[in-house]
Amino acid sequence: MQPPLLLANIGQLLTLQSASGKPGPRRGPDLKQLGIIEEGAVLCLGGKIVSVGTSKEALRDPWLKKNRKKVTEIDCADKVVLPGFVDSHTHPVFVSPRLVDFEKRIEGATYEQIAAAGGGIRSSLEGVRRAGKRVLAEKVLAVLRDMCAHGTTTVEAKSGYGLTVESEMKALDAIREAASRWPGTVIATLLGAHVVPKEFQGRSQKYVELVCTEMIPQAAKRKLAQFVDVFCDQGAFTSEETERIFEAAQQHGLSVRAHMGQLSETLLRPFLRFNPASFDHMDHVNADDIAELARHDTVATLVPGANYFLGMKEYPQARPLIDTGVPVALATDYNPGTSPTLSMPMAMSLACTHMKMSPAEAIAAATINGAWALRVADRKGSIEAGKDADLAIFAVRDYREIPYWLGANGCELTIMNGTLGTPQ
Numbered sequence: 001m002q003p004p005l006l007l008a009n010i011g012q013l014l015t016l017q018s019a020s021g022k023p024g025p026r027r028g029p030d031l032k033q034l035g036i037i038e039e040g041a042v043l044c045l046g047g048k049i050v051s052v053g054t055s056k057e058a059l060r061d062p063w064l065k066k067n068r069k070k071v072t073e074i075d076c077a078d079k080v081v082l083p084g085f086v087d088s089h090t091h092p093v094f095v096s097p098r099l100v101d102f103e104k105r106i107e108g109a110t111y112e113q114i115a116a117a118g119g120g121i122r123s124s125l126e127g128v129r130r131a132g133k134r135v136l137a138e139k140v141l142a143v144l145r146d147m148c149a150h151g152t153t154t155v156e157a158k159s160g161y162g163l164t165v166e167s168e169m170k171a172l173d174a175i176r177e178a179a180s181r182w183p184g185t186v187i188a189t190l191l192g193a194h195v196v197p198k199e200f201q202g203r204s205q206k207y208v209e210l211v212c213t214e215m216i217p218q219a220a221k222r223k224l225a226q227f228v229d230v231f232c233d234q235g236a237f238t239s240e241e242t243e244r245i246f247e248a249a250q251q252h253g254l255s256v257r258a259h260m261g262q263l264s265e266t267l268l269r270p271f272l273r274f275n276p277a278s279f280d281h282m283d284h285v286n287a288d289d290i291a292e293l294a295r296h297d298t299v300a301t302l303v304p305g306a307n308y309f310l311g312m313k314e315y316p317q318a319r320p321l322i323d324t325g326v327p328v329a330l331a332t333d334y335n336p337g338t339s340p341t342l343s344m345p346m347a348m349s350l351a352c353t354h355m356k357m358s359p360a361e362a363i364a365a366a367t368i369n370g371a372w373a374l375r376v377a378d379r380k381g382s383i384e385a386g387k388d389a390d391l392a393i394f395a396v397r398d399y400r401e402i403p404y405w406l407g408a409n410g411c412e413l414t415i416m417n418g419t420l421g422t423p424q
């Protein structure tokens with residue numbers, strides 16, 4: 001059991017508690033309600049938050065008065081404390097960076113042209129297929145530690161660079177092993193349907209069958225994944241194939257999410273019957289689908305790191321999504337092809353400058369709505385009594401500085417399920 005922990009003298013404590021009291025993910029004007037307490041304090045016990053208030057209130061607490069000596073006290077010296085970031089979209093199981101793709105893009109090739117010429121996702125497969133589980137687990141663990149150094153305490157981690165039954169299960173096993181050695185929380189996703197691998201070229205139906213009849217059942221049986229993801233787009237999987245995969249996931253008790261509208265528009269309504277936790281990317285989405293999503297809890301997870309790294313002029317249309325009432329989350333999309341950043345503050349900064357989200361909206365999208373996108377909002381994403389003690393201390397006076405200091409890491413300390421990360 002973790003020792004009691006008191007964070008006191010917090011300049012701005014961003015609780016992210018709902019001001020409107022509306023259930024479900026934050027939408028519209030509620031997205032900018034950060035529930036700020038000035039001169040705040042948080043008391044944590046056994047990995048959970050037990051009380052949240054002002055420092056004065058905390059010090060009057062009778063339990064604390066009696067047990068003060070047993071409590072590890074952290075003087076936050078007027079800095080900002082917020083819930084640890086929930087990075088709800090990452091692809092950490094790969095071996096090598098894709099430097100040739102990087103150079104080709106600089107010379108003018110597009111992501112799709114590079115993929116069609118054998119680069120892209122397919123060029124990451126060999127490394128993962130060859131690697132041992134141990135090596136992959138070490139890679140993932142190093143990424144998790146680096147994420148925590150940037151303020152992230154909950155991470156969704158996808159497979160998707162093996163694309164054989166054996167290597168996808170190995171990737172999920174590696175995620176499980178890394179997660180067991182990290183104090184934060186990891187939610188695993190099977191992304192067997194990332195792209196059709198070379199050996200199935202021209203036989204995508206056969207590959208989809210493999211995903212549905214072998215990968216999904218094995219991942220479900222061994223409880224290796226909570227979600228099934230599909231890259232539904234041109235050059236990847238069609239809507240019909242995605243529906244088939246979602247049906248198989250549902251039959252095996254796994255929830256679904258999908259990469260949607262990154263390269264081209266896909267009609268989203270037919271998928272809502274599967275109650276997807278999230279549609280991710282969403283660069284291309286029509287107004288009717290936006291209006292429909294505003295009536296559902298499916299989160300639109302925007303990943304501006306991918307737009308930035310691919311050198312795109314256009315970014316996902318956060319404003320119409322938010323203003324229509326769609327719940328929006330932000331994530332890094334950490335991966336070797338389109339978004340080699342694991343920094344949530346970086347994603348937030350891009351969201352502010354290129355997608356016109358306010359700093360407050362970016363913070364809620366990176367915490368509480370990320371938690372909704374992973375269906376863990378009952379325990380993650382806000383600082384409330386009863387929730388997991390996942391906190392980040394940033395060495396700034398004003399929360400707006402978190403996305404403002406572009407490319408800098410202002411995270412000073414992270415607390416994951418009540419355990420202190422290594423101080424920066």
Ligand code: NIG
Pocket residue numbers: 091120121124231259262306333335336337338339
């Ligand atoms: O989210 N679009 C599909 N998947 C990743 C890219 C993967 C890759 O290029 O390796 C993404 O952008």
Ligand code: FE
Pocket residue numbers: 089091259333335
């Ligand atoms: Fe992705």
